[in-house]
Amino acid sequence: MKTPPLYLPTASLLAAVLLAGAALLPIQKGHAQMNTQTTTNQPAAAQVAQDHPYVGMWVTPDGHIRHELLPNNRYVEARGSREKAYQGRYEVTGTHIDYWDDTGFTADGTFVDENTLHHGGMIFHRR
Structure with missing residues (x-):
């Protein structure tokens, strides 16, 4: 009996499948979006602490x-x-931040300096 050939997905197809599985939406600068899926089950890589000065x-x-x-x-x-x-x-x-709220909203912002964050049309200062 002859074994059927094994077809491997291309890198771009594999990347698309991985992104779809992570339920990520593109972020539009300065605007919140609604995602119909919640993101409470984050990929392990997303749970690793980041090294940045804005914590x-x-x-x-x-x-x-x-x-x-x-x-x-x-x-x-x-x-x-x-x-x-x-x-x-x-x-x-860098100085860009993306947010994925547990309820499904996504948003982004920009750190304009080490003590100022512009996010959602508001200005935040470090306390």
């Missing part, structure tokens, strides 16, 4: 929104008296 608490000038970037690539956002209004994972590349 810590970031706060709007009025103190209403407090955004804590944790060293394990997770964030917790408080709004007013709601201490855990939003939480999810993040990734920093």
Whole structure:
């Protein structure tokens, strides 16, 4: 009996399958998007701590929104008296940050200097 030939996927097909499996959406600069799938089951690579200088608490000038970037690539956002209004994972590349909220929202931002973050139309300062 003859064994059928083994077909291996091309690198681009394999990359597309991996990205689809991670349920990632493209990020549009400065705009939040809605993802219909939650991202609570993150790939192991996304749970590895990043080495960047932006870990810590970031706060709007009025103190209403407090955004804590944790060293394990997770964030917790408080709004007013709601201490855990939003939480999810993040990734920093240079001065750019991408967010994937556990409820399915995605967003991004830019660190304009070591103490200033522009995110979602707001300005945050390091506390």
